[in-house]
Amino acid sequence: MKSNNDNSVTTLVHIHCQQFKEWTTRPCPTEGSHTLYKWQVKLHSFFSSTLVDSILVFCYFPARMTTAGKIIKCRAAVAWEPNKPVVIEEIEVAPPQSNEIRIKIVATGVCHTDLYHLFEGMHKDGFPAVLGHEGAGIVESIGPGVTEFQPGDKVIPLFISQCRQCRFCKSPKTNQCEKGWAADKYDVMAPEESRFTCRGKKVLQFMGTSTFSEYTVMNQVAVAKIDPAAPLDKVCLLGCGICTGYGAAVNTAKVEPGSTCAVFGLGAVGLAAVMGCNAAGAKRIIAVDINPEKFEKAKVFGATDFVNPKDHDKPISQVLSEMTNGGVDFSLECTGNVEVMRSAFESCVQGWGISVIVGWTDLADVATRPVQLIGGRTWKGSAFGGFKGRDGVPLMVERYLEKKLMLDEFITHETTLDQINDAIELMKHGKCIRTVLKVASE
Incomplete structure (x- = not known):
């Protein structure tokens, strides 16, 4: 079994079926129980069948022992300069600092705003950068002062934050926020705020999110916690275009x-x-x-x-x-x-x-x-459709889970981070509605 490099518990259930005299493997249907005995009782009930006569549970806690508090080396699509293809590079992602969250990005959409920065904005000082702002992922680790998130939470990064304390957040008239990431005129986080480096150089974080990376770091005021049942390769679209x-x-x-x-x-x-x-x-x-x-x-x-x-x-x-x-x-x-x-x-x-x-x-x-x-x-x-992200995005996720909102119908192409330049070309020439990139496994 492979480690999945996150802080959630990875559990496989091995079930012995006497009729077929073999072992089969299924994902664990329960979460939150930390006692093997309780798991076994629940699993026997869940898989109640005359065919099942024995159950073994194997639990892994990979990232809690390997990545929290450490620099992570991962893959990202780096835009080194405007009007050029992005390059898949190994980057270093620093641990989260005070009030920050490090997120493993599972899926991301490719949006016209990414292309605008790359091809039309032509901001020479806004590079190198990791683009992407329409993603969804899993909390890998948290920094000091983070109270609303835990490793393993499913989340959607937000390019418009919601601190819930400033005059804008307290007003129902706007979804703007004074305490978000300090964007300069190039739509990227200031260099001192970025947690990315590549080849010894600081790499900027686009719109504070940078979802074209296997890992990213964000302030907790710019992250929405969502229903754990949500499929990340679908709800990632709520990070921008659909909302x-x-x-x-x-x-x-x-x-x-x-x-x-x-x-x-x-x-x-x-x-x-x-x-x-x-x-x-x-x-x-x-x-x-x-x-x-x-x-x-x-x-x-x-x-x-x-x-x-x-x-x-x-x-x-x-x-x-x-x-x-x-x-x-x-x-x-x-x-x-x-x-x-x-x-x-x-x-x-x-x-x-x-x-x-x-x-x-x-x-x-x-x-x-x-x-x-x-x-x-x-x-x-x-x-962003006027949504106050931390409040509004989870509600949109619930609407999708209740089949009151369409998301699947927007996805015309699915591919991997390695094929990002192909996805960019599809968007550039109007050959897709949304392409979803599978960035990392859950």
Whole structure:
């Protein structure tokens, strides 16, 4: 049996079946019992069968004796410079310091924001870095002062923290936090905060998370503890894209039952916005994209109408206005293109229409004529769907476990960390919705 390098107990149950005169192996169905006798009693009850006549339990406590408090050497995808493929390297991950948690990343999605930093942002001082911010994993060890987490907990790293103490965290008006990781203008943790080194050089942590690594270290205010039953290769998507789109509709726009909505851009974030509009009770949801292949997928999440701007010789805002008797009640822009942002805003009905910018860019300015605002439209922005992460993400996980939220349907490709550059190319050329990378075993 292999050590799984985490602090949870790894247990195998060997069951002797007299009928087949052989031993079989199954995972232990119980957790939290530290007495072999209690385990055996529970297991005999669990596997109650005339076929089972003997049970042996083997327990391993690997990381508690091998990695806690020590530097871990592990694999990570390092972006050494902009506009170049990332490189799988062996990095060193320092132990967690005060109020910090070291997490073994089990799975991560690849998001457009990772590509934006790598290919579009072109921040020469934001490298080398380990990208990735849409992951899920298991707590490996904790630093002094950590009270809410224990080794073995399943968690989702958060790129927007929630300290629950600052004026922002105490306000229901925002999900921003004053006490999060100290990001500079390059969207990475300051060098003195990073716990990564590679080839003797400090490696920056992207958005405070860096989920393209087998291990990462984060402040406890930026980690959400989730249900231990949650499949990490699915709920990792709640670390960014799904919460971002879904929450933009439900939390930021506050889509109303019976309303008409338009969603611009049908990537993972846009499809999640469609799902959010549907969950909020919108009567009509118009999906807008220049790729007609995405329309059938949008229908799965609740879209009722589809518009391809390339099929029309007039502005898309005019097309939608004609379709909806003057404009939509809510529009959500999920492309990051400033021209589309303006179109989405001007697609809203005058008087009460609300448009939410969800797509991300800082390479260009967005503008409109003042009369568009004076007429009563509202323009808003949304980060991480307005979710206060430590509170909201666990609830989203529960919705998924209760089959009230779709996640599996977003995953079009699954691969490993070794194939990350292939996953990046799929995203770059619009050939996937979400690719999930298997980073480490549970």
